[in-house]
Amino acid sequence: MNRFAGVVCFLMSWTLPLSDEAATLETPMVSISGEAQGTTYHIKYFDGQNRNFKVQIDSILTEFDKSLSNYRKDSEIAEFNKSSSLTFRLPYFYPVLKKSEEIFNATDGAFDPTIMPLVEAYGFGPKKKIDPENANVDSLLQLIGFQNIQFNKTSVSKKKPHIRLDFNGIAQGYSVDIIGHFLETKNINRFMVEIGGEVVCKGKKNDGQYWVAGIENPLVPGTLHSSIVLADRAMTTAGNYRNHFKKNGQVFNHIINPKTGSMEQSSVLSVTVIAKDAITADGYDTAFFVMGLDGIKRFLTKRKDIDVYVLYTNDEGKMEAFVTEGIKNFIKETAN
Template identity: 30%
Template sequence: MAKRVSLVVAAVILLLLALNFSGLFPTTHEVESTGRTMGTTWSVKYVTDESNEEEVLASMKQALVKVNQQMSTYIPDSELMLLNKAPVNEPIAVSPELFRLAEQAMKVSELSGGAYDITAGSLVNLWGFGSGKSFSGQAPAQIDEKAEPAFAKWLESGQVSVAPDPAAIAEALKKTGYKTLILNAKDRTITKTMPVFIDLSSIAKGYGVDEVAHALEAHGITRYMVEVGGEVRLRGKKPGNEPWRIAVREPVLENRIQTVITLNNKGIATSGDYLNYYEVDGVHFSHLIDARTGYPEKHRLASVAVVNDDTGIADAYATMFMVLGEKAGIKLAEEQGIDAYFIYHTDEGFETRTTGNFSSYILDK
């Protein structure tokens, strides 16, 4: 009897193996794809029991090409650049995707009191961090002689050799202001009441992450990790039922390892200047421009990571907090219940602070 049972079990195993090798009984496996987009890189890992990798890859690439063609300031005929070139006071019909991102960005601008502003493209270009040509002029008066050598060295890491002239900054400020945009949801039009230059780079990468995720989900894939330029979205688990784990991009904090988190169907975006800043007499200068002043933000916030259901919004929030700084940023994040992780400079090194539910995503170390 025992021998007969053993033979039956063996037969079942052989049958399952035969089905597996024949493709009738598919196995779950992990697929990885990488590439370049939006002037940066992208990578995707997903779990599937299908063998349609080429079809899925084509869908992901198509999604990224569409985002680039809609939102890029480096493509002359992108939808965004056509809007930037459009006449003032003329309603321009735009795609649902561009209108949605503009709406989201306007809300973040309002929340930040104008510190975050997608119409600050002229300022970003002026300081050499955008798609436009950099400006050569005299250093601003507020950057004194003691700071000038360090400031010049910092500028060389961007695309300018010297700081813009204060008069040029004042002129660019006249062409900046999110309230100069009129969004008409009924007609889905955007009207510029001033010749502003709209730059969506602070929200487009996160949006691109979500679009790639949607492309995967259209193929029935619900276990993945999508990353574009450092912004990430996670859903489901890896093979073996293990959670996806990612390390938050951060400075080297003395006597501690990197913070590792896991998420499910949420996105995380990180903004930081700890690799691109200088400090003189306790004043911290970064590459991020405050749209209210026209100058780089000056505070001690080194990095901030934000978790949100929408990766594009997380991207915008992270930039907003970096411009606001640690004091105003942490206060706003606490008031709004935003899941964020702040790292800021102190005289002794770095300190960290979490807001909202961010600590719940951190894995035990």
């Protein structure tokens, strides 16, 4: 379910005024890494018992894919997309539906997980289309609309037969939260969990400093643009410069406006969202990219629980940044 990785986490520090006492200096740090969801994961946590939970974490992520991966023919979401209804077997489908409904309503449909027909038409997702520029967008828009999904805590069904779901813009964030919750059940309360660029951090490192994450430079992929301190929060990034392809001179980007059916040109290069959990940040970063810079600013006048760091090009074609007040003191730019 990898869509865009614009975040890199580091065990690094830069000085901030911290009021809490430093954490215990001798607690062992455990580092785990692996592959999942078509991408990689990196997990670091402090555990006095020095336990390694890689086997359990890999098992959780495999079960997660069995519920929400469109790349598995046997997943719950694949089964739902081929049928008219589904009774949940695993505990992951309902929370993502519930959060999707919240963000769909809050953003007036800028985030809509019924976008699968458009995703496929433009050549993304598990099925590749040969001629995306000839996609019949007007016809496909009739198949888009989260209002055509009805669900409760045990099942989900369709109001229209050809509606299909794609949680690629939110599920990976939720998987980060799931792993964070697993660590908390093991009495681990200082950790960094990163899957495919989606991050959640809790507590401090042994030096008493909070975790620091890096934001990629969208104009020079693979290089660091900024670093940000994450104090018990989650961070995700959406951008238009990695997951794309060219055909007949036309560029097709993976972030699609579900209201118009198009991949509209935008001055926004990447949107990093910081929220209380990664499922919230992940869903909103997709919506914000569709909404554009002015739409983001208007939205955030009423939502002080969400912070953003937006990289965009100005009228002269130079990259600039917009950052909300809540994180200004926690951002350090490392590139011009």
